[in-house]
Every structure is written in C-alpha cells, then in structure tokens.
Amino acid sequence: AEQSCVCNRPIAYVTCQTCGTTVMSRVQKSCAAHPAVIHLMDMEKCPKCFSNKLLEKYPANGNFSRSGRD
Incomplete structure (x- = not known):
C-alpha cells in the first residue's frame, strides 16, 4: 500500500494547460492508501483561469529556479 501513497510526493511546477500559468505546488490527487486525507495546499484548479x-x-x-524553468 505504501507504493500507491501519493501523500508525500515533492513539490513540482504545476502548469495550467489552458492558460499556461505556472506555479510551484502539487496537483490535488486521491491517495489509494489514504482516501480520507486531503492536502489543503494542493491545487485542484488554476488560480488564474480556474x-x-x-x-x-x-x-x-x-x-x-524562480523563473519556472530548470
């Protein structure tokens, strides 16, 4: 069950495929090992275009890097 856990994955660049906005965060995902856990700072929608x-x-x-590019 530990391999299916996505709770402690690292921060990433999150890019909106609609408007191109990029932020450092994580996409909100359901964890098979911990289905009742919600990480409040994970993103469900783009902060700019939703x-x-x-x-x-x-x-x-x-x-x-601070520019959003590696």
Missing part, C-alpha cells in the same frame, strides 16, 4: 487541466512537472536536475 481550469482543472493541470500538469505536474519535475525539473530534470532536481533544482527549481
């Missing part, structure tokens, strides 16, 4: 078409992207080198 679309739910969000994509998590991790930098290849593991380092984040």
